Amino acid sequence: MSDLNARTSTATPALVLIAEDEAEIADILIAYLRRSGLHTQHASDGQQALSLHQTLKPDLLLLDVQMPVLDGWKVLSEIRSRDNTPVIMLTALDQDIDKLMGLRLGADDYVVKPFNPAEVVARVQAVLRRTLSSAPAATQMLRVGAFRIDLDSHEASVFREGQQHTLDLTLTEFKLLACLMRAPKRAFSRTELLENCLPEGDTQERTVDSHVSKLRKKLEALDVQGVPNSVWGVGYRFGVES
Structure with missing residues (x-):
């Protein structure tokens, strides 16, 4: 049994906050993540993403770069100023400079649109396994x-x-x-x-x-x-x- 499966079977499924303004993409991600046994919440703009991150304290954030109100870079920068929540960036941009920007600001992974939702789930599970297994004793x-x-x-x-x-x-x-x-x-x-x-x-x-x-x-x-x-x-x- 993997570290992630061990955690979710004995305690509570990980919570993934999806910050994505395109409703169709968000709905697909929600469906795939829930099917894999994870909890989800959705934010449709950058400001809402920051607010929900503060109140819900998710285990991982899927963060679109091109978000209204506040873009993904600003959201990531603000989150990194206060904690180390794992962040996977979602973007339609396929430029090395954008990947470097995300990594420099503290993103844990980077997925380019259009993507296979099953691949996103696999990336989420991989990051959660790594971060949850290496984290100190977690808050109950x-x-x-x-x-x-x-x-x-x-x-x-x-x-x-x-x-x-x-x-x-x-x-x-x-x-x-x-x-x-x-x-x-x-x-x-x-x-x-x-x-x-x-x-x-x-x-x-x-x-x-x-x-x-x-x-x-x-x-x-x-x-x-x-x-x-x-x-x-x-x-x-x-x-x-x-």
Whole structure:
């Protein structure tokens, strides 16, 4: 099993931010990357790419050079001033000077349009294998759909309508959400959630229902429906597609 596969099977799939203003190209890349088991988010201009990079902290950025508002070179330069997120440049230009520009600014790879989407996926996986395997102990991060939990900083957030919303959760609510996100398709019994998420002394299964209800109301306030999802006769599962 490769380093990348080992990471995605035991933790959470890598998140790839696609900065591409041509919707058709972006849709193709999203489809191919998701088919390979990766999560994606899309930015349609350079400013949005910087904003999403700051809030989502993706594992890799696919960055088109000829972007509106801010071009790819400016986006890459700004990102390199603050961190080392792997970046693969996408461009219609096939000039050595452009390749050298990208490498000089800190790009990790370079793909020229028109490209084979399967080749882009292979490049993405190769860069992720290299960077994830050589990185120091990674931040423990859970991502499911629009949800993101940083287990190190104890922060939970959800991405809605182009914005990242930090969730104001109690410790028990945070533990419940994290437990469900670790296995989003699994139905957890109330007993399991009681043992794993609630403080010692809470021994009543109905206490789980109370905490789940409060968590659900906080998410509904952000127009997130059905999380956590009730499973009749069992308990709860996370409730959205991963």
